[in-house]
Amino acid sequence: MTQPSILLDGLPVPFVDGQTIMDAAMAADIFIPHLCHHPEFKPQGSCKLCTVKANGRYVSACTLPARDGMEVENNSPDLNDKRRTLLQMLFVEGNHFCPSCEKSGNCMLQALAYELEMLSPHFDQFYPNRAVDASHPEVLLDFNRCILCELCVRASRDVDRKSVFSLSGRGIDKHLIVNAESGRLADTDFSWADKAAHVCPVGVILKKRSGFAVPIGKRRYDVEPIGMQVERLAARSADEES
Amino acid sequence: MGAEREPERGAERVVVGDKRKLRLATASLAGCFGCHMSLLDIDERLFELVERVDFDRSPLTDIKHCGACDIGLIEGGICNAENVHVLREFRSHCKVLIAVGACAVNGGLPAQRNHLDLGQCLQEIYLTAPDIVGGKIPNDPELPLPLDKVHPIHEIVRIDYFIPGCPPSGDAIWKFLTDLLDGRTPRLGHPLLHFD
Ligand code: SF4
Numbered sequence: 001m002t003q004p005s006i007l008l009d010g011l012p013v014p015f016v017d018g019q020t021i022m023d024a025a026m027a028a029d030i031f032i033p034h035l036c037h038h039p040e041f042k043p044q045g046s047c048k049l050c051t052v053k054a055n056g057r058y059v060s061a062c063t064l065p066a067r068d069g070m071e072v073e074n075n076s077p078d079l080n081d082k083r084r085t086l087l088q089m090l091f092v093e094g095n096h097f098c099p100s101c102e103k104s105g106n107c108m109l110q111a112l113a114y115e116l117e118m119l120s121p122h123f124d125q126f127y128p129n130r131a132v133d134a135s136h137p138e139v140l141l142d143f144n145r146c147i148l149c150e151l152c153v154r155a156s157r158d159v160d161r162k163s164v165f166s167l168s169g170r171g172i173d174k175h176l177i178v179n180a181e182s183g184r185l186a187d188t189d190f191s192w193a194d195k196a197a198h199v200c201p202v203g204v205i206l207k208k209r210s211g212f213a214v215p216i217g218k219r220r221y222d223v224e225p226i227g228m229q230v231e232r233l234a235a236r237s238a239d240e241e242s
Numbered sequence: 243m244g245a246e247r248e249p250e251r252g253a254e255r256v257v258v259g260d261k262r263k264l265r266l267a268t269a270s271l272a273g274c275f276g277c278h279m280s281l282l283d284i285d286e287r288l289f290e291l292v293e294r295v296d297f298d299r300s301p302l303t304d305i306k307h308c309g310a311c312d313i314g315l316i317e318g319g320i321c322n323a324e325n326v327h328v329l330r331e332f333r334s335h336c337k338v339l340i341a342v343g344a345c346a347v348n349g350g351l352p353a354q355r356n357h358l359d360l361g362q363c364l365q366e367i368y369l370t371a372p373d374i375v376g377g378k379i380p381n382d383p384e385l386p387l388p389l390d391k392v393h394p395i396h397e398i399v400r401i402d403y404f405i406p407g408c409p410p411s412g413d414a415i416w417k418f419l420t421d422l423l424d425g426r427t428p429r430l431g432h433p434l435l436h437f438d
Pocket residue numbers: 095096097098101102103104105107108109110145202203204437
Protein backbone atom coordinates (compact mmCIF):
# COMPACT_ATOMS: atom_id res chain seq x y z
CA MET A 1 0.00 0.00 0.00
CA THR A 2 1.28 3.48 -0.76
CA GLN A 3 1.76 5.89 2.11
CA PRO A 4 -1.11 8.34 2.64
CA SER A 5 -0.34 11.96 1.84
CA ILE A 6 -1.80 15.43 1.96
CA LEU A 7 -1.51 18.00 -0.81
CA LEU A 8 0.27 20.96 0.83
CA ASP A 9 0.20 24.01 -1.45
CA GLY A 10 -0.06 21.53 -4.29
CA LEU A 11 2.87 19.41 -3.12
CA PRO A 12 2.27 15.79 -2.02
CA VAL A 13 3.48 15.42 1.59
CA PRO A 14 3.38 11.94 3.12
CA PHE A 15 2.32 11.29 6.70
CA VAL A 16 1.89 8.39 9.07
CA ASP A 17 -1.29 7.72 10.96
CA GLY A 18 -1.76 10.02 13.93
CA GLN A 19 0.32 12.87 12.54
CA THR A 20 -1.18 16.34 12.33
CA ILE A 21 -0.83 18.61 9.31
CA MET A 22 1.93 20.40 11.27
CA ASP A 23 3.80 17.15 12.01
CA ALA A 24 3.67 16.10 8.37
CA ALA A 25 4.82 19.53 7.17
CA MET A 26 7.70 19.73 9.64
CA ALA A 27 8.84 16.22 8.79
CA ALA A 28 8.97 17.33 5.16
CA ASP A 29 10.88 20.49 6.13
CA ILE A 30 8.01 22.76 5.15
CA PHE A 31 7.41 25.76 7.37
CA ILE A 32 3.98 26.49 8.77
CA PRO A 33 4.21 29.56 11.04
CA HIS A 34 3.56 28.64 14.68
CA LEU A 35 4.08 29.95 18.21
CA CYS A 36 2.29 27.74 20.75
CA HIS A 37 3.38 24.57 19.01
CA HIS A 38 6.55 22.73 20.00
CA PRO A 39 7.38 19.40 18.38
CA GLU A 40 8.05 17.77 21.77
CA PHE A 41 4.73 18.76 23.33
CA LYS A 42 1.11 17.84 22.94
CA PRO A 43 -0.41 20.56 20.73
CA GLN A 44 -2.96 22.87 22.28
CA GLY A 45 -3.94 25.06 19.34
CA SER A 46 -4.30 28.42 21.05
CA CYS A 47 -2.26 30.97 19.10
CA LYS A 48 -3.83 30.29 15.68
CA LEU A 49 -0.65 31.37 13.85
CA CYS A 50 -0.65 27.96 12.17
CA THR A 51 -4.06 28.51 10.60
CA VAL A 52 -4.23 26.83 7.21
CA LYS A 53 -7.10 26.09 4.86
CA ALA A 54 -7.83 22.36 4.73
CA ASN A 55 -10.38 21.34 2.13
CA GLY A 56 -11.57 24.94 2.09
CA ARG A 57 -11.96 25.44 5.86
CA TYR A 58 -9.76 27.42 8.24
CA VAL A 59 -8.21 25.03 10.76
CA SER A 60 -5.21 24.86 13.09
CA ALA A 61 -2.48 22.82 11.44
CA CYS A 62 -0.99 21.86 14.81
CA THR A 63 -4.14 20.10 16.03
CA LEU A 64 -5.86 18.74 12.92
CA PRO A 65 -4.91 15.15 12.04
CA ALA A 66 -3.79 14.73 8.45
CA ARG A 67 -6.10 12.73 6.22
CA ASP A 68 -5.24 11.08 2.94
CA GLY A 69 -5.88 13.36 -0.02
CA MET A 70 -6.54 16.44 2.13
CA GLU A 71 -5.86 19.65 0.21
CA VAL A 72 -4.09 22.17 2.42
CA GLU A 73 -3.36 25.81 1.62
CA ASN A 74 -0.51 27.23 3.70
CA ASN A 75 1.75 29.83 2.16
CA SER A 76 -0.84 32.11 0.55
CA PRO A 77 -1.37 35.88 0.70
CA ASP A 78 -4.77 35.39 2.36
CA LEU A 79 -3.41 33.23 5.19
CA ASN A 80 -0.26 35.28 5.65
CA ASP A 81 -2.37 38.46 5.91
CA LYS A 82 -4.42 36.87 8.69
CA ARG A 83 -1.29 35.63 10.45
CA ARG A 84 0.27 39.07 10.25
CA THR A 85 -2.83 40.53 11.90
CA LEU A 86 -2.55 37.97 14.71
CA LEU A 87 1.09 38.94 15.19
CA GLN A 88 0.18 42.63 15.29
CA MET A 89 -2.37 41.93 18.02
CA LEU A 90 0.22 40.01 20.03
CA PHE A 91 2.72 42.85 19.66
CA VAL A 92 0.35 45.61 20.86
CA GLU A 93 -1.05 43.55 23.74
CA GLY A 94 2.34 43.30 25.40
CA ASN A 95 5.36 45.55 25.65
CA HIS A 96 7.63 44.44 22.86
CA PHE A 97 10.55 46.85 22.80
CA CYS A 98 12.88 44.63 20.82
CA PRO A 99 15.98 46.88 20.98
CA SER A 100 16.13 46.39 24.76
CA CYS A 101 15.06 42.74 24.84
CA GLU A 102 17.59 40.01 25.62
CA LYS A 103 15.74 37.62 23.33
CA SER A 104 16.02 39.85 20.27
CA GLY A 105 17.53 37.95 17.36
CA ASN A 106 16.55 34.62 18.95
CA CYS A 107 12.83 35.31 19.35
CA MET A 108 10.20 33.38 17.41
CA LEU A 109 7.60 36.14 17.59
CA GLN A 110 10.06 38.62 16.12
CA ALA A 111 11.35 36.13 13.54
CA LEU A 112 7.79 35.44 12.42
CA ALA A 113 7.16 39.16 12.13
CA TYR A 114 10.16 39.33 9.78
CA GLU A 115 9.04 36.25 7.87
CA LEU A 116 5.56 37.69 7.34
CA GLU A 117 6.90 41.21 6.68
CA MET A 118 5.10 42.86 9.56
CA LEU A 119 6.33 46.45 9.29
CA SER A 120 4.10 48.11 11.88
CA PRO A 121 1.92 47.18 14.86
CA HIS A 122 -1.09 48.66 12.98
CA PHE A 123 -3.31 48.70 16.11
CA ASP A 124 -3.11 51.06 19.07
CA GLN A 125 -0.64 49.98 21.74
CA PHE A 126 -2.01 48.70 25.06
CA TYR A 127 1.20 49.49 26.98
CA PRO A 128 0.22 47.20 29.87
CA ASN A 129 1.96 47.59 33.20
CA ARG A 130 3.32 44.23 34.30
CA ALA A 131 6.00 44.03 36.99
CA VAL A 132 9.01 41.82 36.29
CA ASP A 133 9.97 39.07 38.74
CA ALA A 134 13.71 39.20 39.46
CA SER A 135 13.48 37.26 42.73
CA HIS A 136 15.09 34.03 41.49
CA PRO A 137 18.89 33.82 41.68
CA GLU A 138 19.31 32.43 38.15
CA VAL A 139 16.26 33.45 36.16
CA LEU A 140 14.42 36.68 35.38
CA LEU A 141 10.76 36.72 34.36
CA ASP A 142 9.62 39.61 32.17
CA PHE A 143 5.87 39.14 31.85
CA ASN A 144 5.59 42.11 29.50
CA ARG A 145 6.47 39.83 26.59
CA CYS A 146 4.34 36.79 27.44
CA ILE A 147 2.11 35.60 24.60
CA LEU A 148 0.30 33.02 26.75
CA CYS A 149 1.41 30.04 24.68
CA GLU A 150 1.49 27.86 27.82
CA LEU A 151 4.63 26.04 26.75
CA CYS A 152 6.28 26.75 30.11
CA VAL A 153 3.08 25.62 31.82
CA ARG A 154 3.07 22.36 29.88
CA ALA A 155 6.81 21.76 30.30
CA SER A 156 6.81 22.41 34.03
CA ARG A 157 3.72 20.28 34.62
CA ASP A 158 4.32 17.40 32.20
CA VAL A 159 8.12 17.13 32.06
CA ASP A 160 9.55 18.71 35.22
CA ARG A 161 6.55 17.62 37.34
CA LYS A 162 6.71 20.90 39.25
CA SER A 163 3.79 22.94 37.88
CA VAL A 164 5.61 26.18 38.53
CA PHE A 165 3.53 28.19 36.03
CA SER A 166 -0.11 28.54 35.15
CA LEU A 167 -2.47 30.93 33.45
CA SER A 168 -4.94 32.92 35.50
CA GLY A 169 -7.85 35.23 34.63
CA ARG A 170 -10.01 35.38 31.53
CA GLY A 171 -10.10 37.17 28.21
CA ILE A 172 -7.94 40.26 28.10
CA ASP A 173 -7.13 39.82 31.81
CA LYS A 174 -5.56 36.43 31.26
CA HIS A 175 -1.98 36.35 32.46
CA LEU A 176 0.82 34.04 33.47
CA ILE A 177 1.33 33.43 37.20
CA VAL A 178 3.87 31.61 39.32
CA ASN A 179 2.44 28.93 41.58
CA ALA A 180 3.69 30.12 44.94
CA GLU A 181 1.81 31.80 47.73
CA SER A 182 3.99 34.87 47.32
CA GLY A 183 3.70 34.65 43.53
CA ARG A 184 7.50 34.90 43.32
CA LEU A 185 9.67 32.55 41.34
CA ALA A 186 12.24 32.45 44.17
CA ASP A 187 9.63 30.72 46.34
CA THR A 188 9.29 27.74 43.96
CA ASP A 189 11.69 24.89 43.23
CA PHE A 190 12.21 26.19 39.66
CA SER A 191 15.73 25.87 38.28
CA TRP A 192 17.52 26.75 35.04
CA ALA A 193 17.96 23.01 34.47
CA ASP A 194 14.17 22.62 34.11
CA LYS A 195 12.67 21.94 30.70
CA ALA A 196 10.33 24.87 31.37
CA ALA A 197 13.33 27.21 31.30
CA HIS A 198 14.04 26.30 27.69
CA VAL A 199 10.76 26.38 25.79
CA CYS A 200 9.62 30.00 25.82
CA PRO A 201 9.40 31.28 22.22
CA VAL A 202 9.77 34.90 23.37
CA GLY A 203 11.74 36.87 25.96
CA VAL A 204 9.97 36.07 29.24
CA ILE A 205 12.05 33.36 30.91
CA LEU A 206 15.60 34.65 30.78
CA LYS A 207 18.87 33.54 32.30
CA LYS A 208 20.37 36.30 34.39
CA ARG A 209 23.78 37.79 33.62
CA SER A 210 23.93 36.32 30.12
CA GLY A 211 21.91 38.71 27.95
CA PHE A 212 23.24 40.35 24.78
CA ALA A 213 26.22 37.96 24.67
CA VAL A 214 25.91 37.29 20.93
CA PRO A 215 26.52 40.35 18.75
CA ILE A 216 23.87 41.67 16.34
CA GLY A 217 24.33 39.98 13.00
CA LYS A 218 25.39 36.65 14.57
CA ARG A 219 22.20 35.77 16.43
CA ARG A 220 20.01 32.91 15.34
CA TYR A 221 17.51 34.68 13.11
CA ASP A 222 20.03 37.28 11.93
CA VAL A 223 21.84 34.45 10.22
CA GLU A 224 18.90 32.66 8.65
CA PRO A 225 15.15 33.41 8.50
CA ILE A 226 12.90 31.22 10.66
CA GLY A 227 11.28 29.64 7.62
CA MET A 228 14.59 27.98 6.76
CA GLN A 229 15.16 26.52 10.23
CA VAL A 230 12.24 24.09 10.39
CA GLU A 231 14.25 21.10 11.57
CA ARG A 232 15.85 23.10 14.40
CA LEU A 233 12.80 24.80 15.86
CA ALA A 234 12.52 22.55 18.94
CA ALA A 235 15.63 24.25 20.36
CA ARG A 236 14.57 27.75 21.29
CA SER A 237 17.93 29.44 20.97
CA ALA A 238 20.97 28.45 18.97
CA ASP A 239 23.26 29.57 21.78
CA GLU A 240 21.40 27.43 24.33
CA GLU A 241 24.30 26.12 26.34
CA SER A 242 22.37 23.94 28.78
CA MET B 243 3.20 79.05 9.27
CA GLY B 244 3.70 76.34 6.72
CA ALA B 245 0.09 76.30 5.65
CA GLU B 246 0.13 79.90 4.37
CA ARG B 247 3.53 79.61 2.81
CA GLU B 248 2.83 76.94 0.33
CA PRO B 249 0.27 77.60 -2.37
CA GLU B 250 2.85 78.09 -5.18
CA ARG B 251 4.70 74.90 -4.33
CA GLY B 252 1.48 72.95 -3.89
CA ALA B 253 0.89 73.58 -7.59
CA GLU B 254 3.87 71.37 -8.44
CA ARG B 255 2.07 68.09 -8.83
CA VAL B 256 4.80 65.50 -8.83
CA VAL B 257 4.17 61.83 -9.29
CA VAL B 258 6.52 59.47 -7.52
CA GLY B 259 8.57 57.67 -10.16
CA ASP B 260 8.50 60.82 -12.36
CA LYS B 261 11.77 62.21 -13.74
CA ARG B 262 11.18 65.52 -11.93
CA LYS B 263 13.12 66.23 -8.80
CA LEU B 264 11.11 65.29 -5.76
CA ARG B 265 10.99 67.14 -2.47
CA LEU B 266 11.95 65.31 0.70
CA ALA B 267 11.47 66.49 4.27
CA THR B 268 12.72 64.85 7.46
CA ALA B 269 12.10 65.45 11.17
CA SER B 270 12.97 63.89 14.49
CA LEU B 271 10.23 63.92 17.13
CA ALA B 272 10.72 61.87 20.32
CA GLY B 273 13.75 60.10 18.90
CA CYS B 274 17.50 60.23 19.39
CA PHE B 275 18.52 61.31 15.84
CA GLY B 276 19.93 57.81 15.37
CA CYS B 277 17.69 57.30 12.34
CA HIS B 278 19.00 60.54 10.83
CA MET B 279 22.52 59.27 11.46
CA SER B 280 21.53 56.12 9.60
CA LEU B 281 20.29 58.26 6.70
CA LEU B 282 23.75 59.85 6.59
CA ASP B 283 25.15 56.33 6.70
CA ILE B 284 24.17 55.83 3.06
CA ASP B 285 27.52 57.61 2.61
CA GLU B 286 28.43 58.50 -0.98
CA ARG B 287 24.94 57.49 -2.09
CA LEU B 288 23.92 60.85 -0.60
CA PHE B 289 25.25 62.38 -3.83
CA GLU B 290 22.89 60.22 -5.84
CA LEU B 291 20.07 61.12 -3.47
CA VAL B 292 20.55 64.89 -3.87
CA GLU B 293 20.56 64.37 -7.65
CA ARG B 294 17.08 62.95 -7.33
CA VAL B 295 15.53 64.93 -4.47
CA ASP B 296 15.63 68.40 -3.00
CA PHE B 297 15.58 68.62 0.76
CA ASP B 298 12.81 70.68 2.31
CA ARG B 299 12.47 70.94 6.10
CA SER B 300 15.17 68.80 7.67
CA PRO B 301 17.97 69.12 10.23
CA LEU B 302 20.22 69.07 7.14
CA THR B 303 18.75 72.28 5.71
CA ASP B 304 17.62 74.02 8.87
CA ILE B 305 14.33 74.98 7.18
CA LYS B 306 11.89 75.35 10.07
CA HIS B 307 8.58 74.57 8.41
CA CYS B 308 7.68 71.96 5.90
CA GLY B 309 6.53 73.05 2.43
CA ALA B 310 4.65 70.90 -0.08
CA CYS B 311 6.67 67.71 -0.29
CA ASP B 312 6.53 64.37 -2.00
CA ILE B 313 8.11 62.34 0.77
CA GLY B 314 8.34 62.93 4.51
CA LEU B 315 10.52 60.85 6.80
CA ILE B 316 9.59 60.97 10.48
CA GLU B 317 11.85 59.64 13.18
CA GLY B 318 10.64 59.33 16.79
CA GLY B 319 7.30 58.98 18.52
CA ILE B 320 5.03 61.55 20.10
CA CYS B 321 5.96 62.63 23.62
CA ASN B 322 4.86 66.29 23.73
CA ALA B 323 2.45 68.79 22.21
CA GLU B 324 5.02 70.16 19.76
CA ASN B 325 5.59 66.67 18.32
CA VAL B 326 1.87 66.52 17.51
CA HIS B 327 1.99 69.88 15.67
CA VAL B 328 5.08 68.95 13.66
CA LEU B 329 3.62 65.58 12.76
CA ARG B 330 0.35 67.14 11.59
CA GLU B 331 2.28 69.71 9.54
CA PHE B 332 4.18 66.90 7.86
CA ARG B 333 1.03 64.93 7.20
CA SER B 334 -0.70 67.86 5.55
CA HIS B 335 2.34 68.71 3.38
CA CYS B 336 3.75 65.31 2.42
CA LYS B 337 2.15 63.08 -0.18
CA VAL B 338 3.91 60.04 1.24
CA LEU B 339 4.68 59.93 4.94
CA ILE B 340 7.10 57.30 6.23
CA ALA B 341 7.62 56.30 9.87
CA VAL B 342 11.32 55.61 10.33
CA GLY B 343 12.64 53.62 13.28
CA ALA B 344 11.37 51.84 16.37
CA CYS B 345 10.22 54.99 18.21
CA ALA B 346 8.05 56.17 15.32
CA VAL B 347 6.73 52.64 14.83
CA ASN B 348 5.80 51.65 18.41
CA GLY B 349 6.96 54.44 20.72
CA GLY B 350 10.31 52.77 21.34
CA LEU B 351 12.52 53.63 24.26
CA PRO B 352 10.66 56.84 25.25
CA ALA B 353 7.44 54.81 25.55
CA GLN B 354 9.04 52.76 28.29
CA ARG B 355 8.03 55.57 30.63
CA ASN B 356 4.36 54.86 29.89
CA HIS B 357 3.75 52.79 32.99
CA LEU B 358 5.15 55.56 35.21
CA ASP B 359 3.28 58.60 36.45
CA LEU B 360 4.54 61.66 34.57
CA GLY B 361 4.15 64.00 37.54
CA GLN B 362 6.14 61.66 39.74
CA CYS B 363 8.84 61.35 37.07
CA LEU B 364 9.25 65.13 36.89
CA GLN B 365 9.32 65.41 40.68
CA GLU B 366 11.94 62.75 41.01
CA ILE B 367 14.17 64.17 38.29
CA TYR B 368 13.96 67.85 39.24
CA LEU B 369 13.10 67.87 42.96
CA THR B 370 13.82 64.75 44.94
CA ALA B 371 16.78 63.09 43.20
CA PRO B 372 19.94 62.97 45.31
CA ASP B 373 22.28 65.95 44.80
CA ILE B 374 19.46 68.31 43.87
CA VAL B 375 19.39 71.49 45.92
CA GLY B 376 16.65 74.06 45.33
CA GLY B 377 15.53 72.41 42.11
CA LYS B 378 12.28 73.24 40.36
CA ILE B 379 10.25 71.65 37.60
CA PRO B 380 10.86 73.69 34.40
CA ASN B 381 7.76 75.63 33.38
CA ASP B 382 8.96 78.13 30.78
CA PRO B 383 6.09 78.76 28.35
CA GLU B 384 8.54 78.07 25.48
CA LEU B 385 8.81 74.45 26.56
CA PRO B 386 6.41 72.06 24.85
CA LEU B 387 3.95 70.40 27.18
CA PRO B 388 4.86 66.75 27.79
CA LEU B 389 2.12 64.23 27.10
CA ASP B 390 0.92 61.82 29.73
CA LYS B 391 1.94 58.88 27.51
CA VAL B 392 4.26 58.45 24.54
CA HIS B 393 2.57 57.25 21.35
CA PRO B 394 3.69 55.91 17.98
CA ILE B 395 2.92 58.29 15.13
CA HIS B 396 0.36 56.07 13.37
CA GLU B 397 -1.93 56.61 16.37
CA ILE B 398 -2.08 60.34 15.49
CA VAL B 399 -2.04 60.57 11.66
CA ARG B 400 -2.25 58.19 8.73
CA ILE B 401 1.14 56.74 7.84
CA ASP B 402 1.86 55.36 4.38
CA TYR B 403 4.97 53.29 5.06
CA PHE B 404 7.04 52.02 7.97
CA ILE B 405 10.78 51.32 8.12
CA PRO B 406 11.38 49.54 11.43
CA GLY B 407 14.75 49.21 13.16
CA CYS B 408 16.63 50.88 16.01
CA PRO B 409 17.87 52.38 13.85
CA PRO B 410 17.16 50.90 10.43
CA SER B 411 20.48 50.55 8.63
CA GLY B 412 21.56 53.00 5.94
CA ASP B 413 21.15 50.12 3.50
CA ALA B 414 17.56 49.55 4.60
CA ILE B 415 16.70 53.25 4.24
CA TRP B 416 18.39 53.35 0.84
CA LYS B 417 16.60 50.24 -0.38
CA PHE B 418 13.26 51.66 0.73
CA LEU B 419 13.81 55.11 -0.77
CA THR B 420 15.14 53.86 -4.08
CA ASP B 421 12.26 51.39 -4.41
CA LEU B 422 9.90 54.29 -3.83
CA LEU B 423 11.71 56.72 -6.15
CA ASP B 424 11.83 54.12 -8.90
CA GLY B 425 8.12 53.42 -8.58
CA ARG B 426 8.45 49.93 -7.09
CA THR B 427 6.58 48.73 -4.01
CA PRO B 428 9.14 49.27 -1.24
CA ARG B 429 10.16 46.01 0.41
CA LEU B 430 12.64 45.02 3.09
CA GLY B 431 13.62 41.37 3.19
CA HIS B 432 16.05 39.45 5.37
CA PRO B 433 18.38 40.80 6.75
CA LEU B 434 17.34 44.43 6.14
CA LEU B 435 14.09 44.05 8.07
CA HIS B 436 14.86 44.06 11.78
CA PHE B 437 13.32 45.59 14.90
CA ASP B 438 16.55 46.34 16.75
S1 SF4 C 1 10.03 38.97 23.09
FE1 SF4 C 1 10.61 39.04 20.93
S2 SF4 C 1 9.15 40.43 19.99
FE2 SF4 C 1 9.03 40.75 22.19
S3 SF4 C 1 10.48 42.42 22.62
FE3 SF4 C 1 11.62 40.51 22.85
S4 SF4 C 1 12.55 40.17 20.84
FE4 SF4 C 1 10.92 41.67 20.54
